[in-house]
Amino acid sequence: MTIMRLGDICEFKYGSALPERSRVPGATPVYGSNGEVGTHNQSYTDGPAIIVGRKGSIGEVNYSPDPCWPIDTTYYIDQSATEHNLRWLAYALSGLDLGQLNKATGVPGLNRNDAYEKTLHVPSLEEQRRIAVILDQANDLRRKRVESIRQIDRLIEADFSSSFVEDASPNWPEVAIEDVCFSIRTGPFGSQLLHSEFVESGVAVLGIDNAVRNEFAWDERRYITEEKFRKLSRFRVFPNDVIITIMGTCGRAAVVPDTIPVAITTKHLCCLTLDATRCLPEFLHACFLLSPTVLRQLGVSARGAVMPGLNMGLIKKTRFQLPPIDLQRAFVARTRKINGLKTDCLRHLTKLDELFFSLQHRAFRGEL
Numbered sequence: 001m002t003i004m005r006l007g008d009i010c011e012f013k014y015g016s017a018l019p020e021r022s023r024v025p026g027a028t029p030v031y032g033s034n035g036e037v038g039t040h041n042q043s044y045t046d047g048p049a050i051i052v053g054r055k056g057s058i059g060e061v062n063y064s065p066d067p068c069w070p071i072d073t074t075y076y077i078d079q080s081a082t083e084h085n086l087r088w089l090a091y092a093l094s095g096l097d098l099g100q101l102n103k104a105t106g107v108p109g110l111n112r113n114d115a116y117e118k119t120l121h122v123p124s125l126e127e128q129r130r131i132a133v134i135l136d137q138a139n140d141l142r143r144k145r146v147e148s149i150r151q152i153d154r155l156i157e158a159d160f161s162s163s164f165v166e167d168a169s170p171n172w173p174e175v176a177i178e179d180v181c182f183s184i185r186t187g188p189f190g191s192q193l194l195h196s197e198f199v200e201s202g203v204a205v206l207g208i209d210n211a212v213r214n215e216f217a218w219d220e221r222r223y224i225t226e227e228k229f230r231k232l233s234r235f236r237v238f239p240n241d242v243i244i245t246i247m248g249t250c251g252r253a254a255v256v257p258d259t260i261p262v263a264i265t266t267k268h269l270c271c272l273t274l275d276a277t278r279c280l281p282e283f284l285h286a287c288f289l290l291s292p293t294v295l296r297q298l299g300v301s302a303r304g305a306v307m308p309g310l311n312m313g314l315i316k317k318t319r320f321q322l323p324p325i326d327l328q329r330a331f332v333a334r335t336r337k338i339n340g341l342k343t344d345c346l347r348h349l350t351k352l353d354e355l356f357f358s359l360q361h362r363a364f365r366g367e368l
Contacts, residue, residue: 045076054109180278204222
C-alpha cells in the first residue's frame with residue numbers, strides 16, 4: 001500500500017448544464033451536488049460514475065451504478081478518469097472531508113486543484129475490490145434499515161389517513177384549534193429575551209431545533225437564570241404541550257415529553273396547551289403533519305414545505321374535524337407501538353453506522 005495524491009489517482013471532470021426545462025423524463029438519473037435531482041432520456045457518462053459536489057453542497061460524494069448525467073454544479077469521475085476501482089474510490093473520497101476545502105465567499109465552491117492535494121493510502125486493485133465488496137455489504141445493511149424506518153413512518157401515515165380522512169364521519173364536529181386549547185402562546189419577543197442573556201445552566205429555553213425533526217429532541221442547550229425565568233414565567237412550557245415552529249423552518253411540530261424540566265420557548269415556537277379531555281396532544285401533532293385539511297390551511301406547498309407567513313393567529317383559526325376521544329386514544333396507542341418499533345430500528349441503525357465507519361476507517365488505514 002502506497003500513499004498517493006488524489007490528483008495522481010483520478011481526474012475530476014466537469015459536469016454539464018441540464019436545466020430542468022431541458023430534461024426529457026427517462027431512465028437516466030440526473031445528479032446535482034447533493035444527489036439525484038431528476039431523470040433524462042440520455043446520459044452524459046458512458047458508464048458508472050462518482051459524482052462530487054462542486055457548488056453548494058461541496059464535497060458530497062454520490063455513486064451512480066449506471067450511466068448518468070452530472071450537472072454543472074458537480075464534478076464526476078468515470079472509468080475513463082481513473083485506473084482504480086470506482087466503488088473503492090467513492091468510499092475513499094467520502095472519507096476525505098472535501099467539504100472543508102471551501103474558499104468561496106458566496107456560494108460554497110470546491111476547487112479541484114485543492115482536492116487533488118489530498119493524500120490517501122492506495123492498495124492494489126485486487127485489494128481495492130475486496131475493500132469495496134466489504135463496505136458495500138455493510139452499506140447495504142444500512143440502506144435496508146433506513147428503508148424499514150421509512151416503511152414504519154408510512155404505517156402511521158396510512159393509519160391516520162384510513163381512520164381520520166377516508167373513514168371520517170360527517171357527524172364529527174368541526175372545530176378550530178383554539179377551541180381545544182387552554183392556552184396558545186409564542187415566546188418572548190425583542191428585548192424581552194436577548195441572546196446575551198443565555199447562560200450555561202438554569203431554566204431551559206426551547207427553540208426550532210427541539211422540534212425540527214417533527215419529534216421532540218434535545219440539540220443545542222440554552223438556559224436563562226431563575227431570576228429571568230420569574231419575569232418570563234408566562235412563556236413556560238408544560239409536559240404534553242404541542243410546539244410548532246413559526247420561524248425559520250416553519251411547520252415542524254413535536255409533543256413535549258413528560259420528562260421536560262422547567263422551560264420556556266423562544267419566539268420561534270408556538271406552544272399549545274390542550275384540553276386533553278377533547279383532543280389528545282399526539283392526535284393534534286399527527287394532524288399538523290398528516291391532515292390534508294390542516295396542512296392546506298397552514299399554507300403547505302405542493303412539495304411539502306410550509307410557505308412563509310405561519311403565525312399564531314393562523315394556527316388558532318385552523319379548523320379540523322374532531323373525532324371521538326376513544327378513537328383518538330386507539331390511534332395514539334397504535335402509534336406508540338409503531339414508534340417503539342421505529343426506536344428499535346433507529347438503535348440498530350446507529351450500530352450499523354458505527355460498524356460501517358469503523359470498517360471504512362480501518363480500510364483506508366490498511367488495517368482491514
